[in-house]
Amino acid sequence: MENQPEEIVRLEQVTYSYNNIPAIKDINLSINRGDFLAIIGPNGSGKTTLLKIIVGLLKPNQGRVWLFGLPLDKFNQWFRLGYIQQKATYFDPVFPISVEEVVGSNLQAIRKEKALTRSQIKDRVHEALRIVSLEKEIKKLIKELSGGQQQRVLIARALATEPEILLLDEPTEGVDALTQERFYDLLGQLNQEKNLTIVLVTHDYVIVNKHVKQVACLNQKLIYHGKHSEFCQSTVVQELLKGGHHFVSHRH
Amino acid sequence: MSQSFFLSTFFLRAILAGSFLAISCGLLGVFLVLRKDAMISHGLSHVAFAGVALGLVLNLMPIFFSVIVALGGSFLILQLKDRARLPGDVAIGILSSAGMALAVFLSALRQDFGAELMAYLFGDILAIAPAEVGLSAALVLLVVSAIAFYYHQLVFMTFDRETASVSGLKIKKLDRVLIILTAVTIVLGIRIVGLLLVTGLTVIPAASALQLGRNFKSTLFLSTLLSLISIGGGIVLAYAFNLPASAAIIFISLTLFLLCLFLKKIS
Numbered sequence: 303m304e305n306q307p308e309e310i311v312r313l314e315q316v317t318y319s320y321n322n323i324p325a326i327k328d329i330n331l332s333i334n335r336g337d338f339l340a341i342i343g344p345n346g347s348g349k350t351t352l353l354k355i356i357v358g359l360l361k362p363n364q365g366r367v368w369l370f371g372l373p374l375d376k377f378n379q380w381f382r383l384g385y386i387q388q389k390a391t392y393f394d395p396v397f398p399i400s401v402e403e404v405v406g407s408n409l410q411a412i413r414k415e416k417a418l419t420r421s422q423i424k425d426r427v428h429e430a431l432r433i434v435s436l437e438k439e440i441k442k443l444i445k446e447l448s449g450g451q452q453q454r455v456l457i458a459r460a461l462a463t464e465p466e467i468l469l470l471d472e473p474t475e476g477v478d479a480l481t482q483e484r485f486y487d488l489l490g491q492l493n494q495e496k497n498l499t500i501v502l503v504t505h506d507y508v509i510v511n512k513h514v515k516q517v518a519c520l521n522q523k524l525i526y527h528g529k530h531s532e533f534c535q536s537t538v539v540q541e542l543l544k545g546g547h548h549f550v551s552h553r554h
Numbered sequence: 555m556s557q558s559f560f561l562s563t564f565f566l567r568a569i570l571a572g573s574f575l576a577i578s579c580g581l582l583g584v585f586l587v588l589r590k591d592a593m594i595s596h597g598l599s600h601v602a603f604a605g606v607a608l609g610l611v612l613n614l615m616p617i618f619f620s621v622i623v624a625l626g627g628s629f630l631i632l633q634l635k636d637r638a639r640l641p642g643d644v645a646i647g648i649l650s651s652a653g654m655a656l657a658v659f660l661s662a663l664r665q666d667f668g669a670e671l672m673a674y675l676f677g678d679i680l681a682i683a684p685a686e687v688g689l690s691a692a693l694v695l696l697v698v699s700a701i702a703f704y705y706h707q708l709v710f711m712t713f714d715r716e717t718a719s720v721s722g723l724k725i726k727k728l729d730r731v732l733i734i735l736t737a738v739t740i741v742l743g744i745r746i747v748g749l750l751l752v753t754g755l756t757v758i759p760a761a762s763a764l765q766l767g768r769n770f771k772s773t774l775f776l777s778t779l780l781s782l783i784s785i786g787g788g789i790v791l792a793y794a795f796n797l798p799a800s801a802a803i804i805f806i807s808l809t810l811f812l813l814c815l816f817l818k819k820i821s
Contacts, residue, residue, distance in 0.1 A: 357720045358719075358720065359716065359719060359720065378722065380720060380721050380722030381721070381722070383720065385716075385717055385720040385721075386717070387714075387716050387717060394588065396588075396764045396765075397588060397713060398764060398767035398768065398769060398770055398772070398773040399709070399713055399769065399770050400768070400769040400770075402769075403709065403769055403770055404713065406706075407706060407709060407710040407713065407714075407718075408710065408717075408721055410706030410707075410710070411706060411707055411710050411718065411721050411722070411723055412721065412722070413706070443768065443769070459717075463721075
């Protein structure tokens with residue numbers, strides 16, 4: 303008998319409004335360990351709002367959220383989550399922080415909770431940078447790196463705490479096509495080899511579709527949630543295309 | 555200028571209190587500038603001025619009252635930002651005007667402390683009392699300890715507030731820590747360089763260090779060093795050439811800023 307998949311995130315009847323203007327309505331969603339879920343939908347469909355609710359940055363007006371089996375207000379093991387926000391590449395150009403300091407910052411923040419020694423932190427920083435192939439840049443200032451490299455540093459920072467789920471919001475906005483492809487290959491590899499659960503908000507479904515296992519299509523309401531292989535044949539795609547929406551790819 | 559003057563108690567007190575203030579301003583300034591909160595010191599200095607006026611009216615320690623009023627003002631600024639969702643500069647604008655209005659009102663109640671009030675507007679480093687040197691030492695100990703204790707959390711929050719929050723950091727608590735340290739530092743700065751120039755001490759050395767810093771720690775170190783040179787140099791220049799100390803401090807600070815800009819350009 304096949305094992306029951308372990309549920310990591312659960313949303314029940316979640317609704318959120320900005321100044322009485324609904325952003326998402328009645329969302330029910332379950333994310334299991336090992337999933338690679340793409341959250342897609344037109345502009346203003348509530349993708350970022352949904353992600354911010356999952357990571358606790360926004361409190362839903364209605365409904366409930368569970369992380370790792372705990373209600374969100376009782377959950378405090380934040381090191382189990384890695385989060386990369388939208389437009390993270392637009393750093394303050396004067397911020398004097400090295401790659402080592404950025405990757406170590408998350409670890410330093412949870413040092414006491416996880417009883418990490420200095421040498422363990424150092425090792426984890428090196429290991430995380432090795433995974434994203436940026437070991438040689440460790441002493442460089444973050445502002446001296448390209449957009450793609452900066453994004454990989456943020457992945458390394460998220461990975462350094464050894465999270466069980468990685469949540470990313472439009473992580474390759476403003477990054478060139480080749481770097482985007484490499485970036486998503488890396489996410490695919492982490493999902494396959496480390497069984498890392500990945501939740502990715504994107505407007506560019508085409509570029510991620512070779513790695514994605516599940517799709518959640520959002521347009522204020524959740525209009526599709528299921529296997530990627532079944533998504534392309536679903537009527538949802540046809541409806542969205544008829545409505546003038548595009549699953550954009552910037553590749554030429 | 556005689557050698558004995560430089561060894562005088564006044565001078566030594568000024569140098570000591572000034573150095574302690576320089577360390578606090580140099581360290582805090584980097585966080586404030588990077589958080590785009592540089593003007594909070596401007597706002598808090600105006601709020602603290604109401605406390606000075608209150609102390610003078612009641613004929614009780616103005617420094618004590620200004621600390622209380624500045625702390626109250628700092629919490630009101632946070633409340634206006636968080637609860638009323640006002641932009642930071644608007645909250646600061648409202649509180650600084652309210653502080654100055656209160657100071658003007660209180661000063662009108664008594665006409666005889668104009669000169670004392672002026673000393674707080676432009677600073678009076680010659681008048682530093684031994685107790686104030688002790689207060690400066692306590693302040694620097696507080697600021698250095700708090701920054702050392704919360705260092706990694708403060709850097710993470712300053713660099714990426716949203717991710718730091720998702721990582722479980724208590725962002726609001728850290729905001730309060732920074733604003734309390736700033737309020738106390740500003741009050742002492744008012745005594746030394748005056749209300750009108752204290753913002754310069756928290757902003758200019760930090761802005762200069764940011765031109766050349768190679769990582770966060772080196773930027774903090776450089777900012778503190780530039781702050782020390784500005785205050786120490788300003789005091790010496792003021793004594794040597796009979797200049798107003800606060801203006802001399804800010805001019806040295808500005809010269810160092812221009813030098814850092816130049817060094818960045820040629821490097």
